Amino acid sequence: MARLSGRDPSLLRRINSTAVLRVLRSEFGRAPLTLTDLAQATELSRPTVEGVVEGLVEAGLAEESPGGTEHAARRGRPARRFRFRAEAxxxxxxxxxxxxxxxxxxxxxxxxxxxxxxxxxxxxxxxxxxxxxxxxxxxxxxxxxxxxxxxxxxxxxxxxxxxxxxxxxxxxxxxxxxxxxxxxxxxxxxxxxxxxxxxxxxxxVAERWQGAAAGAEDVVMVLVGLSPGAGSLIGGRLHRGFGGAAGEIGALHLLGREATPERLLSTTGEPLHPLDETAVARVFALARAGDERAERAMERFVQRLVHDVAALVLALDPELVVIGGWASGLDDVLEPLRGELQRYCLRPPRVALSELGEAAxxxxxxxxxxxxxxxxxxxxxxx
Amino acid sequence: MARLSGRDPSLLRRINSTAVLRVLRSEFGRAPLTLTDLAQATELSRPTVEGVVEGLVEAGLAEESPGGTEHAARRGRPARRFRFRAEAxxxxxxxxxxxxxxxxxxxxxxxxxxxxxxxxxxxxxxxxxxxxxxxxxxxxxxxxxxxxxxxxxxxxxxxxxxxxxxxxxxxxxxxxxxxxxxxxxxxxxxxxxxxxxxxxxxxxVAERWQGAAAGAEDVVMVLVGLSPGAGSLIGGRLHRGFGGAAGEIGALHLLGREATPERLLSTTGEPLHPLDETAVARVFALARAGDERAERAMERFVQRLVHDVAALVLALDPELVVIGGWASGLDDVLEPLRGELQRYCLRPPRVALSELGEAAxxxxxxxxxxxxxxxxxxxxxxx
CATH class of the missing domain: 3.30.420.40 (ATPase, nucleotide binding domain)
Known part of the structure; x- marks a missing residue:
C-alpha cells in the first residue's frame, strides 16, 4: 500500500540545498541574489535558506558577492548577496x-x-x-x-x-x-x-548539446572517418545496445563490397593516406572542378554512405541524421545523400551536417x- | 521543493482497490481468499478490505466463492471466500x-x-x-x-x-x-x-510474452515474409522510431540487389507464388535433398537475410534476434545466419527461431x- 517513509532530516536538507543551488546557478552571470530572493524563488523559509547558503559557501559552491551590498544599501542594513561559484x-x-x-x-x-x-x-x-x-x-x-x-x-x-x-x-x-x-x-x-x-x-551527445541536433530527441550521428561508426539518441537518451556495440557499422561494407573510405575516395588506385580533412577536401574540390576520377571517387563514397545511413535509418527511424567526422568537406555529400534516402526510406529523416566538426x-x-x-x-x- | 498533495480519498480508495484486485488475480486458479487473507497480503485493515471487496463484487471483477465456506466452517461463522472473475x-x-x-x-x-x-x-x-x-x-x-x-x-x-x-x-x-x-x-x-x-x-511483443524471447529485454524480431519487416524491443519496450517506421527494412534489398523473397527462393526463374510456408518448405526440402537450383535459391535467400539482420544488429546491438514469419521451414537458415553474423558483427547476438510462428x-x-x-x-x- 501507499506508505510514506518518515521524514529524513538529512534528505530534507539535501533537497533544500539542491533547490537553492539550482537557483543560484541558473542566475549565474546575472545579478547576485539576496537571501530574500532565494527564499522567494525556492519557497523555503528565510532561516532555512540562510542555513543552506552557509553550507554552500563552506563547500565552496557559493560566495558572498562583495559588489552586491553597495547597490542594495539604500536604507538600513545592506542585504547580503550571493553568487554561484562556477569556478569551484x-x-x-x-x-x-x-x-x-x-x-x-x-x-x-x-x-x-x-x-x-x-x-x-x-x-x-x-x-x-x-x-x-x-x-x-x-x-x-x-x-x-x-x-x-x-x-x-x-x-x-x-x-x-x-x-x-x-x-x-x-x-x-x-x-x-x-x-x-x-x-x-x-x-x-x-x-x-x-x-x-x-x-x-x-x-x-555533443551535437544535441550545441550543434546540429539541438532540440532533437531521436538522432543518429554518423562519423564518416577511417572506421565509420554511429551514435544514436532515442528519446533523448544514448542508445548503447545490449553489449555497447550499437552503431558499430564498420562491418556493413563487408556485406556489399570490400570498400573502406580510403579506397573509395582514392583517385589513384592506392588507398588515400592519411584519410583526413585535407585529403578529403582535395578530392571533393577536384570533383567540383570536373576531374573524372575524383567524381567517380566521390560517387563511390556517397553510395557507401547511403548504404550505411540507410541501414541505420531503416532500423531506427530517427528524426534527424547528422553527418560528421571531419570539420569540412562533407557539404557536397548532403544533397546526394538526401536524394538517395528519399528513394529508400519509407519515412526519410532530416539530414544535417555536423556543426561541431572535429570538436564533436x-x-x-x-x-x-x-x-x-x-x-x-x-x-x-x-x- | 518536496511537497505532498493532500490525501485524496478517491485516490486512496483506488490504490486500495487495485492492491486487493492484484492479490485476487495473482491467486487466480488457486484457493479463493478470505478477507483475512486479503488484509494480510495487502497490509490493509479488515474493514477497508471488506469495503473494497464489496466494490469489486459490484463491478463484476470479484465474486464470493460458494465452495470456500464449506472448508472453512470448522467452528463459528464460516469465513467468506472470494475469487477474481477472469471471465468478467x-x-x-x-x-x-x-x-x-x-x-x-x-x-x-x-x-x-x-x-x-x-x-x-x-x-x-x-x-x-x-x-x-x-x-x-x-x-x-x-x-x-x-x-x-x-x-x-x-x-x-x-x-x-x-x-x-x-x-x-x-x-x-x-x-x-x-x-x-x-x-x-x-x-x-x-x-x-x-x-x-x-x-x-x-x-x-508476442515472442517475449510466450515465445523465443522470454526473459530478454533487447530483441529484434525479423518477419521474413513477402515484405520483410522487423520489430524491436529496447529495454523491454517497443522501439517504434520517431515516425513509427523503425524496422521497416523492406527497402534494404533495393540498396544491394533487386531481390524479393519470391525471386530469391524461386527455383524456376519465375517468382515463387504464393510465398507461404508450404512453398518455402518445399524449396528447403529440395535443397536438403541436393537439388542444385533449390540449394542456390536457399543460398540467395540466406544472403538476403544476412544483409537484413546484420543491418539491424549493427544499428541496434540486440541481445537476441528472433527469425519468424512462417510457422516452419526456417530451421535451415539459422546455422548459416549465425555463421555470417559471427563474421560481420563485433558482438554477435543470439539467434533463435520464432516459437509462435504464424500465431506471433x-x-x-x-x-x-x-x-x-x-x-x-x-x-x-x-x-
Missing part, C-alpha cells in the same frame, strides 16, 4: 582518436575555458597514446590555470565498444586498444569519476562529464 | 496480414479461450479485408460464447507504418491500406479501446490489448 570545479572532455588527441575544459556552468588538440600517429600503441592524452590534458590545465584537483569529472570518447566500467572491449581502429582498462588507468591519474564512451556516442567527440565527452557533475551536485539521493 | 472481460488480438486474417481471444488473466484464422487473397482491397476481419472476430466470439460487450480492449497487428491513432500512414504490402483510418473504423465496431500496431512490432502477430496484438486492460484495471491514476 571543472569538467574535462577528452577525445582519444586514431589520428588525434583533444581535450576541452569547462567550469561548472559548462562554460568553455580552453581546448588543446594534438595529432597522433595512427600506428601509435596504447601506452604512447595514453601518455599523449595525459600530456594534452596537462597542457590544457596548465594553460587554463586550473589544478588537477579542480576536476570533478572526466569524460573520454574513443573508437570501439566500451564497457560500463570503461574497459575497451573491442577497438579495431586503435592498435593495442582492445582489452585496455582505459577507465581504470585514467582513474589512477584523476581523482574524480572518469566516464569512457564510444566516440560516435559522444559525438551525438571531445565536446560530447565534456557534456557527459558535466552530466556526471550535475547529477552529483543536484541529486537528492547522493551525498 | 476479454481481450482480443487480431492480425490483418497480406495473406491471412487471424483472431485470438483471452480472458482477463490472459488465458486463451479460442482462435480463428482465415486465408485472404493478397489482392483483396481494404473494405474486403476489413469485412473479413469483422467476420473472423464474429466467428471467434460466437464459438467462444463471448459477447462483443465483454471485450475490454482490441489489439490489431498489420503491415506498414501505423500512427498512434491507428491510421495506416503507409503500407506497401496491402492494397488500399495506406491512409486507412483503421483504428477509427474498428472503434466504430468495438465499444472499447482499439490499438493498432505494426505487425513485426506485435510479433516481437495475433498473439502480440492480444498482449497489447491485455496491457491496455491491465493499465485500465490497475492504474491508480485512472477511474
Amino acid at each position: 570545479g571543472h569538467a574535462l572532455g577528452v577525445e582519444i582518436g586514431s589520428h588525434r588527441t583533444a581535450a576541452v575544459l569547462a567550469d561548472l556552468t559548462g562554460g568553455f575555458t580552453g581546448t588543446v588538440t594534438h595529432d597522433v600517429d595512427e600506428e601509435a600503441g596504447a601506452e604512447e597514446r595514453l601518455a599523449q592524452a595525459h600530456g594534452t590534458v596537462a597542457e590544457l590545465l596548465d594553460a587554463s590555470g586550473v589544478g588537477c584537483r579542480s576536476l570533478r569529472a572526466v569524460g573520454v570518447g574513443t573508437p570501439g565498444i566500451v564497457d560500463a566500467d570503461g574497459t575497451v572491449r573491442l577497438s579495431t581502429a586503435l592498435p593495442g586498444w582492445t582489452g585496455l582498462q582505459l577507465g581504470e588507468r585514467l582513474r589512477e591519474a584523476f581523482n574524480c569519476p572518469v566516464l569512457v564512451e564510444n566516440d560516435a556516442n559522444a559525438g551525438v 567527440v571531445a565536446t560530447g565527452a565534456l557534456r557527459l562529464a558535466l552530466d556526471e557533475v550535475e547529477s552529483e551536485l543536484f541529486s537528492v539521493n547522493a551525498g | 472481460g476479454h481481450a482480443l488480438g487480431v492480425e490483418i496480414g497480406s495473406h491471412r486474417t487471424a483472431a485470438v481471444l483471452a480472458d482477463l488473466t490472459g488465458g486463451f479461450t479460442g482462435t480463428v484464422t482465415h486465408d485472404v487473397d493478397e489482392e483483396a482491397g481494404a473494405e474486403e479485408r476489413l469485412a473479413q476481419a469483422h467476420g473472423t472476430v464474429a466467428e471467434l466470439l460466437d464459438a467462444s460464447g463471448v459477447g462483443c460487450r465483454s471485450l475490454r480492449a482490441v489489439g490489431v497487428g498489420t503491415p506498414g507504418i501505423v500512427d498512434a491513432d491507428g491510421t495506416v500512414r503507409l503500407s506497401t504490402a496491402l492494397p488500399g491500406w495506406t491512409g486507412l483510418q483503421l483504428g477509427e473504423r474498428l472503434r466504430e465496431a468495438f465499444n472499447c479501446p482499439v490499438l493498432v500496431e505494426n505487425d513485426a512490432n506485435a510479433g516481437v 502477430v495475433a498473439t502480440g496484438a492480444l498482449r497489447l490489448a491485455l496491457d491496455e486492460v491491465e493499465s485500465e484495471l490497475f492504474s491508480v491514476n485512472a477511474g
